[in-house]
Amino acid sequence: MALTVDTCCFLLTVLTKHKPQSFSLIMSQVRVRFAPSPTGFFHIGSARTALFNWLYARHTGGVFILRIEDTDKERNSEQFLNVIYDSLRWLGLNWDEGPLVGGAFGPYRQSERASVYSEYLQKLKTAGRTYEKDGAVWFKLLGERYEVYDEHRKKTVTKVKVAPTAIEDQIRGHVERLEDEDFVIVRSDGNPVFHFVNVVDDIAMQITHVIRGEDHLSNTSKHVELFKAFGAPVPAFAHIPLILKQNGPGKMSKRDQGALIEEYQKRGFLPEALVNFLCLLGWNPKDDREKMLISDVIELFDLPGVNQSNARFDEKKLAHMNMAYLLALPTERFVAEAKLFFQKHPAGVAALAQPEVFREVMLLAQPKIKGFEELPAYTGYFFNEDFVLDPKVKDKVMAKPEAKTRLGELIAALPSMDLSNDSAIEEAIKHLATSNSLGFGDYQAVARLAVSGTNAGPSITSIFRVLGRTRVEQRLSRLLALS
RNA sequence: GCCGCUAUCGUAUAACGGUUAGUACAACGGGUUUUCAUCUCGUUAAUCGGAGUUCGAUUCUCCGUAGCGGUACCA
Numbered sequence: 242m243a244l245t246v247d248t249c250c251f252l253l254t255v256l257t258k259h260k261p262q263s264f265s266l267i268m269s270q271v272r273v274r275f276a277p278s279p280t281g282f283f284h285i286g287s288a289r290t291a292l293f294n295w296l297y298a299r300h301t302g303g304v305f306i307l308r309i310e311d312t313d314k315e316r317n318s319e320q321f322l323n324v325i326y327d328s329l330r331w332l333g334l335n336w337d338e339g340p341l342v343g344g345a346f347g348p349y350r351q352s353e354r355a356s357v358y359s360e361y362l363q364k365l366k367t368a369g370r371t372y373e374k375d376g377a378v379w380f381k382l383l384g385e386r387y388e389v390y391d392e393h394r395k396k397t398v399t400k401v402k403v404a405p406t407a408i409e410d411q412i413r414g415h416v417e418r419l420e421d422e423d424f425v426i427v428r429s430d431g432n433p434v435f436h437f438v439n440v441v442d443d444i445a446m447q448i449t450h451v452i453r454g455e456d457h458l459s460n461t462s463k464h465v466e467l468f469k470a471f472g473a474p475v476p477a478f479a480h481i482p483l484i485l486k487q488n489g490p491g492k493m494s495k496r497d498q499g500a501l502i503e504e505y506q507k508r509g510f511l512p513e514a515l516v517n518f519l520c521l522l523g524w525n526p527k528d529d530r531e532k533m534l535i536s537d538v539i540e541l542f543d544l545p546g547v548n549q550s551n552a553r554f555d556e557k558k559l560a561h562m563n564m565a566y567l568l569a570l571p572t573e574r575f576v577a578e579a580k581l582f583f584q585k586h587p588a589g590v591a592a593l594a595q596p597e598v599f600r601e602v603m604l605l606a607q608p609k610i611k612g613f614e615e616l617p618a619y620t621g622y623f624f625n626e627d628f629v630l631d632p633k634v635k636d637k638v639m640a641k642p643e644a645k646t647r648l649g650e651l652i653a654a655l656p657s658m659d660l661s662n663d664s665a666i667e668e669a670i671k672h673l674a675t676s677n678s679l680g681f682g683d684y685q686a687v688a689r690l691a692v693s694g695t696n697a698g699p700s701i702t703s704i705f706r707v708l709g710r711t712r713v714e715q716r717l718s719r720l721l722a723l724s
Numbered sequence: 725g726c727c728g729c730u731a732u733c734g735u736a737u738a739a740c741g742g743u744u745a746g747u748a749c750a751a752c753g754g755g756u757u758u759u760c761a762u763c764u765c766g767u768u769a770a771u772c773g774g775a776g777u778u779c780g781a782u783u784c785u786c787c788g789u790a791g792c793g794g795u796a797c798c799a
Contacts, residue, residue: 377797379797424797435799439799455792459729485792521748527738529746531749550729551791608762
């Protein structure tokens with residue numbers, strides 16, 4: 242069926258609730274790409290770039306493409322590719338075209354696109370926009386050439402009289418930069434350089450919006466000149482701010498704490514919490530909402546709403562977000578996720594030995610912890626008899642001379658206690674307390690020390706209930722004998 | 725050095741050119757929780773500096789300063 246351009250725009254507007262003027266550049270579907278290099282690491286900055294691309298695609302009803310920039314042949318392996326796939330999948334950023342899923346514009350790995358590059362190189366050669374020098378292929382700018390001595394580089398360079406290249410950035414607005422020197426597009430070893438393959442792929446894959454880190458803003462003038470030389474439409478650009486390390490100068494590098502997605506996976510962060518945190522680093526819904534459904538973010542996300550200044554990473558805010566998600570998690574999913582976490586943890590064997598107990602303990606832990614990584618330390622004493630007594634807590638609690646008396650009274654009362662539910666246990670301890678003219682608190686601290694080795698944790702009544710009479714008795718007696 | 729981008733509490737951010745400059749995290753102090761955590765109330769805390777435009781500037785312009793990025797036959 243035939244559709245007019247107006248009809249198309251109207252439909253797109255209706256379908257995406259998007260401002261029509263944002264479509265001035267393109268008459269077709271939005272196509273964005275995320276183009277990581279398989280280095281064996283997946284950086285949090287890359288994750289956010291991927292996320293913003295994905296959000297924009299989902300917001301506009303467009304296509305999110307994964308393209309692998311693996312031209313650096315030496316340090317590539319399937320393993321490294323899997324890091325990318327795993328990280329994206331874990332974050333929930335599914336791609337519509339790319340490796341594993343295919344698409345009409347493949348292949349999606351640069352290492353498999355050599356023929357495309359030579360074809361495009363030929364176009365440029367035919368157009369007279371290249372020349373060879375020192376065995377490399379250079380891109381020829383259009384204009385009058387002149388020589389000038391560069392003090393900083395300590396050599397004479399050839400410059401070209403050209404007008405500045407204008408970039409209309411969706412986030413930064415109008416940016417101008419003078420691109421006045423020819424540059425290499427194919428190295429003397431025959432490998433095309435990043436600028437060239439990047440632009441060729443964007444043309445070949447019909448990318449409409451290039452959303453990437455600000456570190457590429459200065460490169461963009463090169464890219465724009467290449468697009469023009471190919472006679473291809475220049476895509477819309479959107480350069481998103483960088484993530485700075487939380488302490489010290491500079492952007493976050495892979496050596497910084499918290500820089501790698503892998504680390505969050507290992508530490509048991511909830512991916513939806515990390516994604517929510519990342520959404521808010523450089524973007525906001527223009528109201529006070531913070532914990533948001535991803536569907537709401539998709540609806541509200543737009544490029545002009547992205548901030549222009551770099552953002553410092555804040556692990557405490559992320560931890561808080563993770564806790565908020567943990568608290569809101571349906572119980573059974575919490576237990577299931579906790580199980581997955583323990584399966585990869587050394588303490589997991591003991592913890593998972595008794596599924597019933599494990600579940601009970603996890604129910605106690607859910608409202609108390611900030612992240613799954615706290616679980617082994619927080620719940621260890623439930624699964625192990627040889628837990629350690631915190632020396633500081635022990636000294637403090639056992640410093641009171643009556644502590645041993647309280648312990649003895651508890652042991653004596655224990656056989657007749659109803660341990661079937663928390664309120665019964667509470668009643669029993671209260672009864673014991675009042676009969677000795679004391680309060681619940683007089684038994685709480687010493688009992689807690691005896692059964693858990695510490696002064697923090699779930700309610701003492703719950704610990705008694707889950708542990709059961711025998712183990713509680715053993716632990717109380719052990720502490721009494723010890724002191 | 726040169727080029728580009730940026731600049732609001734410690735951090736992330738909000739504020740049609742008109743607000744007592746808001747919110748969240750953190751910090752600190754109460755309350756709740758017979759522990760801890762949660763929750764809750766409160767306190768501390770910001771428009772980088774200087775000009776200009778304007779009746780009025782956090783907001784627009786310019787100049788400084790600082791931060792960040794780029795400046796490769798890396799990506």
